[in-house]
Amino acid sequence: MSGNNDKVTAKTYWVWTQRAEMKNPARTKAGDQIWMEHLYEAPQWMIDEGLIQDAEDAPQEGQTSIFDFI
Structure with missing residues (x-):
């Protein structure tokens, strides 16, 4: 952990990444919302550690967008 506790505000909300799921599969799943607090x-x-990302930037499994047809 880098020790940087500065807060960053999400455009939408924060979700777990694949990296977080790999580090702790029993408690995190990529794409799921992080802790409510x-x-x-x-x-x-x-x-910084790649554990979370904005939901807007997360890959959407099973979702079709207009770009899939172009």
Whole structure:
């Protein structure tokens, strides 16, 4: 952990990444919302370590967008 506890606000909300799931598969699943206390504002170190990302930027499994047809 880098020790950086500055808070970063998500555009939408924070979700777990594949990296977080690989580190702790029993408690995290990629694409799921993170803990409620950090859902909209999370510590910078979680982003720095690649554990979370904005839901807007997360891959959407099973979702079709207009770009799939172009």
